[in-house]
Amino acid sequence: MDESPASCIFCRIIGGSAESSEIYRDDDCVAFLDIQPINPGHVLVCPTRHASSFNELTPTEIASALSVAQRVAQVQKDRLPNCQGFNLMLSDGEAAGQEVPHVHFHVVPRHPGDEFGMRRVGKPSNRGELDALAKQLQIP
Ligand code: 5GP
Ligand code: ZN
Numbered sequence: 001m002d003e004s005p006a007s008c009i010f011c012r013i014i015g016g017s018a019e020s021s022e023i024y025r026d027d028d029c030v031a032f033l034d035i036q037p038i039n040p041g042h043v044l045v046c047p048t049r050h051a052s053s054f055n056e057l058t059p060t061e062i063a064s065a066l067s068v069a070q071r072v073a074q075v076q077k078d079r080l081p082n083c084q085g086f087n088l089m090l091s092d093g094e095a096a097g098q099e100v101p102h103v104h105f106h107v108v109p110r111h112p113g114d115e116f117g118m119r120r121v122g123k124p125s126n127r128g129e130l131d132a133l134a135k136q137l138q139i140p
Contacts, residue, residue, distance in 0.1 A: 029068050031045045040109075
């Protein structure tokens with residue numbers, strides 16, 4: 001994954017040198033339709049500034065992008081036929097399946113029977129393991 005802004009397709013979309021079907025833009029972020037949608041109306045919300053990881057964003061950038069994602073989800077529910085829910089997703093890092101190294105939230109409209117789903121791969125844990133991990137992950 002080449003992480004430089006110069007070769008970033010989303011920077012080119014945001015800058016206007018690559019085409020997209022845009023639904024929203026302000027100073028902090030841009031929202032446009034995914035070129036290979038999971039369902040029709042699948043939207044990507046990107047901070048305007050190039051950053052590859054969610055952890056690089058400022059609190060203001062996070063708040064702006066999430067607020068726009070909420071508005072996107074609302075118009076999907078209001079205006080897409082049969083939209084009965086949505087998934088809000090972010091893949092961060094190649095191990096997580098990130099393909100475009102510019103932070104983006106997916107807002108995926110959902111309807112019954114659309115066959116999209118996170119596979120249920122969770123395995124049962126136990127209190128000992130959970131408590132040990134909770135100790136390791138305490139947020140100061
Ligand atoms: P990721 O796996 O990085 O979370 O998702 C990248 C998403 O960007 C994919 O859903 C893919 O379809 C979308 N995408 C990749 N290239 C383009 C593009 O040039 N234009 C648009 N609109 N979406 C793109
Ligand atoms: Zn970029």
